[in-house]
Amino acid sequence: MSSLHWNSIAMCVAILRLCHLVLGLPYSPTSRSDIITRLPGQPQVVFRQYSGYVTVDDKNQRALFYYFVEAETDPVSKPLVLWLNGGPGCSSLGVGAFSENGPFRPKGEAVVRNEFSWNREANMLYLEAPVGVGFSYSADASFYSGVNDEITGKDNLVFLQNWFLKFPEYRNRSLFLLGESYAGHYVPQLAELMLQFNKKDKLFNLKGIALGNPVLEFATDFNSRAEFFWSHGLISDSTYRMFTSVCNYSRYVSEYYRGTVSPICSRVMSQVSTETSRFVDKYDVTLDVCISSVFSQTKNLNPQQVTETIDVCVEDETLNYLNRKDVQLALHARLVGVRRWSACSNVLDYELLDLETPTITVVGKLVRAEIPVLVYSGDQDSVIPLTGTRTLIHQLAKELGLKTTVPYGVWFERQQVGGWTQVYGNILSFATIRGASHEAPFSQPQRSLVLFKSFLEGRPLPKAF
Ligand SMILES: *[C@@H]1O[C@H](CO)[C@@H](O)[C@H](O)[C@H]1NC(C)=O
Ligand SMILES: *[C@@H]1O[C@H](CO)[C@@H](O)[C@H](O)[C@H]1NC(C)=O
Numbered sequence: 001m002s003s004l005h006w007n008s009i010a011m012c013v014a015i016l017r018l019c020h021l022v023l024g025l026p027y028s029p030t031s032r033s034d035i036i037t038r039l040p041g042q043p044q045v046v047f048r049q050y051s052g053y054v055t056v057d058d059k060n061q062r063a064l065f066y067y068f069v070e071a072e073t074d075p076v077s078k079p080l081v082l083w084l085n086g087g088p089g090c091s092s093l094g095v096g097a098f099s100e101n102g103p104f105r106p107k108g109e110a111v112v113r114n115e116f117s118w119n120r121e122a123n124m125l126y127l128e129a130p131v132g133v134g135f136s137y138s139a140d141a142s143f144y145s146g147v148n149d150e151i152t153g154k155d156n157l158v159f160l161q162n163w164f165l166k167f168p169e170y171r172n173r174s175l176f177l178l179g180e181s182y183a184g185h186y187v188p189q190l191a192e193l194m195l196q197f198n199k200k201d202k203l204f205n206l207k208g209i210a211l212g213n214p215v216l217e218f219a220t221d222f223n224s225r226a227e228f229f230w231s232h233g234l235i236s237d238s239t240y241r242m243f244t245s246v247c248n249y250s251r252y253v254s255e256y257y258r259g260t261v262s263p264i265c266s267r268v269m270s271q272v273s274t275e276t277s278r279f280v281d282k283y284d285v286t287l288d289v290c291i292s293s294v295f296s297q298t299k300n301l302n303p304q305q306v307t308e309t310i311d312v313c314v315e316d317e318t319l320n321y322l323n324r325k326d327v328q329l330a331l332h333a334r335l336v337g338v339r340r341w342s343a344c345s346n347v348l349d350y351e352l353l354d355l356e357t358p359t360i361t362v363v364g365k366l367v368r369a370e371i372p373v374l375v376y377s378g379d380q381d382s383v384i385p386l387t388g389t390r391t392l393i394h395q396l397a398k399e400l401g402l403k404t405t406v407p408y409g410v411w412f413e414r415q416q417v418g419g420w421t422q423v424y425g426n427i428l429s430f431a432t433i434r435g436a437s438h439e440a441p442f443s444q445p446q447r448s449l450v451l452f453k454s455f456l457e458g459r460p461l462p463k464a465f
Contacts, residue, residue, distance in 0.1 A: 089132070375429070
C-alpha cells in the first residue's frame with residue numbers, strides 16, 4: 001500500500017466523514033468505537049452500552065452527545081426509546097439516565113444498579129440536547145444565543161437520522177419518544193417533524209409518545225400552581241387569593257421573561273416565596289431536600305438525610321461522577337467551551353418566550369395522525385401540577401371528539417394504588433403516578449416502570465391486582 005493510502009486511512013480515522021471522498025468508500029461510521037467497555041465503579045452487566053457524538057450540521061461544528069443502553073434481555077425484539085429531559089437546557093444523561101430511569105445511579109466512587117431501569121423493557125437512547133447541554137456542544141459559541149424550539153427540533157431530527165447510520169440495525173425498529181417537563185415541547189415537535197419527514201422517506205417507525213409532567217399550555221400549567229400550593233398547605237388563604245386574583249403565576253413569568261416585573265407581581269411572588277420557603281422541593285412537595293444543594297456550606301445540618309431510602313442528593317453525586325476524567329474517558333465525552341459538566345446548561349441562552357407557545361395543539365395533530373399519546377403526572381409536583389395537565393388532556397379529547405374508553409379510576413402496581421388513569425378513544429391516555437415527583441421514575445421507580453411497560457405494550461394500566 002502506498003504511503004498516501006496509509007495517510008488517507010489515518011485521516012479517515014480522524015475525520016470519518018472524509019472517508020468516502022478520499023478512498024471512494026461509502027460513509028459508514030460504525031457504532032463499535034462508541035462502545036463503553038466499563039464505567040468506573042460499574043458492576044458487571046450483560047447488556048451493551050454506547051456513548052459518543054453525532055454531528056448535526058454540514059460544517060461539523062455542532063455535535064450532540066448520546067448515551068445508549070441496550071435492553072437487558074433480547075434487545076433485538078425490543079423497541080427503541082428516545083428519552084429527553086427538559087429545562088430547557090437540562091441533561092438527559094445526568095438527570096434522565098443517572099437519576100431517573102437508567103441502569104445505574106452514582107454512589108460515592110461507584111455506580112450501583114437501578115433495579116427498575118427502563119432498559120428492562122426497551123433499548124434506551126438518552127440525548128443531551130440542544131447543543132450547549134451537558135457534553136453536547138457547538139464549536140462556535142455564538143450559536144448558543146437564540147437556540148429555540150425550532151432549532152432544537154431540527155437538530156434532534158438530524159441527530160436521529162445520523163445516529164441510524166451508526167446503528168443501522170435500529171433503523172426500522174418500533175420507536176417511542178418520551179420526555180419530561182419542557183420536553184412537553186421537544187417531544188411533540190420532534191414527532192411532528194418525523195411525520196413530515198416520513199412523507200418523503202419512511203425512516204421513523206414512530207409508535208407513540210409519552211410525556212411526564214409536561215409543559216403543554218403555559219397559562220393552564222402554571223396557574224394550577226396556586227391551588228396546588230394552597231391545598232398542600234404551602235401558602236395561606238390570603239396569599240392564595242392574591243396569587244389568583246392580584247397576580248397569577250403565568251403573568252409573573254411573562255413579565256419576568258420580558259424583564260418587566262411589575263411592583264404588584266413582585267410583592268405577590270415575594271409573599272409566596274416567603275411562605276413556601278426554599279426548604280421544600282417544588283418538584284415534590286413531600287420529599288425532603290438535599291441539604292448540600294440548598295446550603296453547600298453546611299452539609300451536615302440534617303444528618304438523617306443519609307438514611308432516606310431515596311437518595312435526594314443523587315444530583316450532587318451525578319455532578320461529581322460525570323466530572324471525573326476517567327468517567328469522561330470511558331464515556332468518550334469531551335468538554336468543549338465549558339470547564340465542567342453541569343446538569344443544566346450555563347452557556348445556553350434559550351429563547352424562553354417559546355415557553356408560551358402551546359404544544360397541546362401539536363399533541364392533537366399527533367393523535368389525529370393515529371400516534372398513541374400518554375400524558376402522565378407525578379402527583380406531588382407543584383411545578384407542572386397534575387390538575388392543569390388533566391384539564392388540558394380532557395379538553396383536547398373533547399375537541400377531537402374522543403369518547404372515554406377507560407373511565408377515570410385507579411390503577412395498580414402490585415397490591416397498591418399506583419395512581420389514577422383515564423383513556424380517550426383508546427389512543428389518548430392520562431395517568432397520575434401516586435407519590436411521584438416531577439421526575440417520576442426517580443421517586444416512584446416501580447410504579448413508573450409498570451406505567452412504561454403498559455405504554456410500550458399499548459395496553460391500559462392494570463385495573464386490578
Ligand atoms: C419496517 O417495519 C414495518 C413493521 O413495523 C414493516 O412493515 C416494513 O416492511 C419495514 N420496512 C423496512 C424497510 O424494513
Ligand atoms: C392570569 O392573569 C392574566 C393577566 O392578568 C389573565 O389574563 C388570566 O386570565 C389569569 N389566569 C387565571 C387562570 O387566573
